[in-house]
Amino acid sequence: MQTRRLGLVLALAVFGVTGCGSDGDDPARSYTVELRMEDHEDQYRYIAVGEVPTFMTGDRVTFEAENAGTLNHDLQIVGPDGLAIETASAVAPGDVLTITVDLDEPGIYQLNCLVDNHLTEHHMQTLIQVVEA
Ligand SMILES: [Cu+2]
Numbered sequence: 001m002q003t004r005r006l007g008l009v010l011a012l013a014v015f016g017v018t019g020c021g022s023d024g025d026d027p028a029r030s031y032t033v034e035l036r037m038e039d040h041e042d043q044y045r046y047i048a049v050g051e052v053p054t055f056m057t058g059d060r061v062t063f064e065a066e067n068a069g070t071l072n073h074d075l076q077i078v079g080p081d082g083l084a085i086e087t088a089s090a091v092a093p094g095d096v097l098t099i100t101v102d103l104d105e106p107g108i109y110q111l112n113c114l115v116d117n118h119l120t121e122h123h124m125q126t127l128i129q130v131v132e133a
Pocket residue numbers: 044072073074113114115118124
């Protein structure tokens with residue numbers, strides 16, 4: 001326990017200059033993933049723009065989702081334990097929402113749209129897998 005605490009203090013001393021995040025812990029990696037939210041006929045979905053990284057525990061990910069559809073869309077991120085981590089409010093067509101989460105646990109995370117029946121009827125959901133770093 002003593003050794004572990006010392007290691008943490010040293011790590012903070014080394015990485016402390018990079019600035020602090022929302023909870024004060026510095027993530028191992030921090031990056032942005034761009035998404036498009038679409039609603040073509042019955043196809044409501046989140047689509048990755050460009051390359052999707054391998055998501056790993058310790059990562060801090062910002063999703064920037066452009067509403068490229070005709071309806072409002074939002075984005076809630078649910079962790080492997082089934083609990084919501086963060087929710088971004090709905091945005092109108094043409095607008096962009098931003099949401100940042102720390103991927104603390106390995107497993108399957110859900111990206112869900114909670115507007116009206118988008119999830120329940122149109123399955124507006126994307127699953128991402130987070131692997132142990
Ligand atoms: Cu939606």
